Amino acid sequence: MERPGWVRLLSPARWRTSCLLLLWLLGTTGAGAQTVDTGVLGTVTDGSGALIPGAAVTVTNQATGVKGNIVSGSDGAFEVRYLTPGEYVMDVTLDGFKTERRTFQLRGSQLIRVDVQMSVGGQQETVEVVAAGQLIETQSGVTGNTVSARTITNLPLSGRNFTSLGNLTAGVVASGTQFRASGARGMYQQVSFDGVSALNNRGNNLFMYPSVDAVEEFKVQATNYTAEYGGHAGANVTLQLKSGTNALRGTVFEFYRNDALDARNYFSPAPNPKPQLERHQYGGVIGGPIKRGRTFFMASYEKTDDVREVVAQANVIPDAFKRGDFS
Numbered sequence: 001m002e003r004p005g006w007v008r009l010l011s012p013a014r015w016r017t018s019c020l021l022l023l024w025l026l027g028t029t030g031a032g033a034q035t036v037d038t039g040v041l042g043t044v045t046d047g048s049g050a051l052i053p054g055a056a057v058t059v060t061n062q063a064t065g066v067k068g069n070i071v072s073g074s075d076g077a078f079e080v081r082y083l084t085p086g087e088y089v090m091d092v093t094l095d096g097f098k099t100e101r102r103t104f105q106l107r108g109s110q111l112i113r114v115d116v117q118m119s120v121g122g123q124q125e126t127v128e129v130v131a132a133g134q135l136i137e138t139q140s141g142v143t144g145n146t147v148s149a150r151t152i153t154n155l156p157l158s159g160r161n162f163t164s165l166g167n168l169t170a171g172v173v174a175s176g177t178q179f180r181a182s183g184a185r186g187m188y189q190q191v192s193f194d195g196v197s198a199l200n201n202r203g204n205n206l207f208m209y210p211s212v213d214a215v216e217e218f219k220v221q222a223t224n225y226t227a228e229y230g231g232h233a234g235a236n237v238t239l240q241l242k243s244g245t246n247a248l249r250g251t252v253f254e255f256y257r258n259d260a261l262d263a264r265n266y267f268s269p270a271p272n273p274k275p276q277l278e279r280h281q282y283g284g285v286i287g288g289p290i291k292r293g294r295t296f297f298m299a300s301y302e303k304t305d306d307v308r309e310v311v312a313q314a315n316v317i318p319d320a321f322k323r324g325d326f327s
Contacts, residue, residue, distance in 0.1 A: 038081070038082070038083050038084065038085065038106065038107075038108055038110060038111070039079060039080050039081035039082065039083050039106075039111055039112075040059060040079075040080050040083070040088070040090065040104075040106065040111075040112050040114055041077070041078060041079040041080070041111065041112075041113055041114075042077070042078060042113050042114045042115045042116060043072075043075070043076045043077050043078075043115050043116075044057075044072045044076045044077075044078065044092060044094075044115075044116050044118060045076060045115070045116070045117050045118070046097075046117070046118055046119075046120075047117065047118075047119060047120070049117075051074075051075055051076030052072060052076050052094065052097075052118060053072055053073060053074045053075070053076055054071055054072060054094065055071065055072040055076075055092050055093065055094040055097075055116075055118070056071055056091075056092070056093045056094065057069070057070050057071065057072060057078045057080065057090065057092050058090065058091045058092075059080045059083065059088055059089075059090045060088065060089045060090075060091075061083075061084065061086050061087070061088055062086065062087040062088065062089055063086055063087065063243075063245040063246070063247075064086075064243070064244075064245050064246060064296060065246055065292065065293035066293065066294075068080040068082075068083060072092075081111075084108075084240070084243065085106055085107050085108045085110075085216060085217050085240055086105075086106060087103070087104075087105055087106075088103070088104055088105075088106050089101060089102070089103050090102045090103075090104070090114060092116045092118065094118065096120065096121075097118040097119065097120060097121060098118065098119045098120070098121035098122065098126065098127050099124075099125065099126040099127070100116045100117075100118055100119075100126075100127050100129075101126055101127065101128040101129070102114050102116065102128075102129050102130075103128070103129070103130040104130075107146045107148075107217065107219070108146065108217045108219050108238055108240045109142075109219055109221065109225075109238060110146070142221050142223070142224045142225045142226075143170075143171075143182075143221070143223045143224055144169055144219060144220045144221040144222050144223075144225075144236075145168055145169035145170070145172075145219070145220055146217060146218070147165050147168060147217070147218040147219070148217060149215065149216050149217065149242070152165065152212050152215055152218065153212075153213070157212060159281075160211070160212050160255065160281060161209060161212075162209065162210065162212050162215055162218060162239065163175075163177075163179070163206065163209070165218045165220075166179045166220055166235070166237065169181075169220040169222060170222075171183075171222055172220055172222055172235060176205075177205040177206040177207070178204075178205060178206065179220065179235040179237055180234065180235065181220065181222040181223070181234055181235030182222050182223050182235075184233055184234035184235065185234060186204075186234065186235075187204050187234075188204075188232050188233045188234030188235075189232060189234045189235045189236075189237065190229060190231065190232040190234070190235070190236045190237065191206050191237040191238075192237070192238050192239065193208065193210065193241060194239070194240065194241055195238075198239070210239070210241060210300065211283055211285065211300050211301075211302040213253060213283070213284075213285045213300065213302075214241055214242055214285050214298070214300035215239060215240070215241060216240045216241060216242040216243070217239075217240040218237075218238075218239055218240075219237070219238045219239075219240075220235055220236070220237050221235070221236040221237075221238070222235060222236075241298070241300075242287060242298050242300075243287065243296055243298055244287035244288045244289060244290075244296030244298045245287065245288070245289070245296060246289050246292050246293065246296075247288065247289075248286075248287075248288035248289070249287060249288065250284060250285055250287065251284060251285050251286075252282075252283070252284040253282060253283060253284065254280065254281070254282035255279075255280075255281045255282070256279065256281075257277065257279040258277055258278050258279070259274055259275065259276055259278075262274070262275075262277060265311045267311050267313065268311045275308065275309035275310065275311055276307060276308060276309045277307070277308045277309075278306075278307045278308070279304070279305070279306045279307070279308070280304070280306075281302070281303075281304045281305075282302070282303060283300070283301045283302030283303060284300075284301055285298070285299070285300045285301075286298070286299055287299070
């Protein structure tokens with residue numbers, strides 16, 4: 001029995017390699033867009049202020065269940081890096097002390113400090129503190145702005161283009177395919193999606209535009225960002241795309257515009273017809289688990305059907321000129 005045509009393109013050795021690669025991908029913990037300066041750090045002390053070494057610190061992403069674990073050092077300090085933005089729960093445990101729990105929101109490229117003071121008691125007792133607002137970042141002097149998914153969804157973005165979000169940051173001008181920050185030219189920008197550069201290296205222009213419904217977080221770092229973002233001296237724009245979670249979720253959308261309420265173009269007076277405009281922008285996003293707590297998927301689709309007429313002025317050669325009469 002003949003094998004399907006697409007199978008015959010692979011030799012037995014390559015077929016086995018492809019299968020092993022697929023199995024490895026399915027078994028790998030979802031990582032995605034991690035940066036060294038996205039994380040939480042702090043110091044563990046007791047009621048008297050004495051440093052506590054050896055305390056187990058576990059940081060859990062509430063949406064995915066992915067955990068980060070570390071033990072406080074001899075100076076009571078801990079750092080959990082390479083995290084993704086989202087809602088987190090941090091548990092600090094040690095024999096002879098109550099379990100301390102902290103709940104907080106972590107933004108992209110944000111390193112926050114959460115100091116923990118433990119109380120004497122049993123581990124089965126839990127002291128929980130929920131951050132009332134966004135924690136202040138004191139670990140760096142970077143200037144910029146972060147826009148969350150909720151804000152992105154609620155803002156009336158013209159054409160639903162994420163680049164418009166750059167204008168929400170002081171000192172940043174976003175237009176066309178470039179971001180200009182603090183007087184630096186657009187040619188010095190850096191734009192990355194999930195940690196991967198999204199620029200055309202020849203012209204340093206942006207050439208990919210994901211659907212705003214697929215964006216989890218948008219951040220512009222204008223000045224004073226760390227050396228890991230080296231290579232460019234202008235605006236540093238990081239886009240965090242949505243990731244699948246332990247729950248299957250999705251959205252569908254359609255945005256429609258036409259010329260019904262448009263004003264007539266000044267250079268197209270009646271009885272000329274008003275220039276036509278009919279724009280459909282539609283698509284959807286879906287994400288969920290492949291292996292709960294480890295591997296996830298997210299897919300996005302968007303299409304724009306745009307029909308429009310544009311009024312333009314042009315010089316036309318008179319018929320007399322065509323006959324050679326230039327009088």
